[in-house]
Amino acid sequence: DSGVTQTPKHLITATGQRVTLRCSPRSGDLSVYWYQQSLDQGLQFLIQYYNGEERAKGNILERFSAQQFPDLHSELNLSSLELGDSALYFCASSASSGPYNSPLHFGNGTRLTVT
Amino acid sequence: ELKVEQNPLFLSMQEGKNYTIYCNYSTTSDRLYWYRQDPGKSLESLFVLLSNGAVKQEGRLMASLDTKARLSTLHITAAVHDLSATYFCAVDRDSNYQLIWGAGTKLIIKP
Numbered sequence: 001d002s003g004v005t006q007t008p009k010h011l012i013t014a015t016g017q018r019v020t021l022r023c024s025p026r027s028g029d030l031s032v033y034w035y036q037q038s039l040d041q042g043l044q045f046l047i048q049y050y051n052g053e054e055r056a057k058g059n060i061l062e063r064f065s066a067q068q069f070p071d072l073h074s075e076l077n078l079s080s081l082e083l084g085d086s087a088l089y090f091c092a093s094s095a096s097s098g099p100y101n102s103p104l105h106f107g108n109g110t111r112l113t114v115t
Numbered sequence: 116e117l118k119v120e121q122n123p124l125f126l127s128m129q130e131g132k133n134y135t136i137y138c139n140y141s142t143t144s145d146r147l148y149w150y151r152q153d154p155g156k157s158l159e160s161l162f163v164l165l166s167n168g169a170v171k172q173e174g175r176l177m178a179s180l181d182t183k184a185r186l187s188t189l190h191i192t193a194a195v196h197d198l199s200a201t202y203f204c205a206v207d208r209d210s211n212y213q214l215i216w217g218a219g220t221k222l223i224i225k226p
Binding site: 002042043045048056058090092098101102103104105106107108109111 | 148150155156157158159160163165203207213214215216218219
């Protein structure tokens with residue numbers, strides 16, 4: 001158990017809808033990262049927050065947004081959903097603002113299916 | 116642009132055999148990470164390699180890093196079925212925590 005909690009585990013929704021994915025990092029970790037994993041694109045970094053502030057941005061669509069709250073949990077909001085957004089979304093956390101000497105700790109992911 | 120290439124992408128092998136997974140990357144980086152993912156599951160950190168010549172071992176897995184060759188290897192010794200999984204390498208781009216990931220090597224070990 002990595003200590004990173006993601007909810008929900010599964011989400012099925014229709015095109016055009018909006019969903020929110022939630023992540024609680026490991027106790028003591030200040031950084032939260034969001035990743036998208038799909039069969040055709042592999043593992044793609046979306047965005048990182050460190051202690052409530054956006055730290056780095058990857059291949060995140062404008063339809064997607066995220067935030068990290070004062071209690072350090074994070075939410076990833078996906079709107080105007082398309083079929084191609086169907087994927088496994090992972091949250092990861094770390095103690096520092098960068099990878100440096102320690103690995104990321106991943107949650108179990110949220111599987112999003114857009115129909 | 117930093118690219119990370121793994122090969123092979125798929126490997127089927129018998130228990131008891133040895134094999135090596137290769138991870139090449141295109142630009143300078145001193146930090147390389149190996150992760151394991153079981154089907155439909157999360158990613159588990161295996162090794163963090165932080166300098167040229169770094170070698171780490173855990174059980175039947177051994178990872179090494181050659182930053183001059185921009186190459187890391189993950190060696191499997193006397194494979195067992197429980198090692199069946201997809202193995203990913205990832206490289207740190209510009210110390211910005213934007214890890215760039217390889218496509219993964221799906222390893223199937225037949226009993």
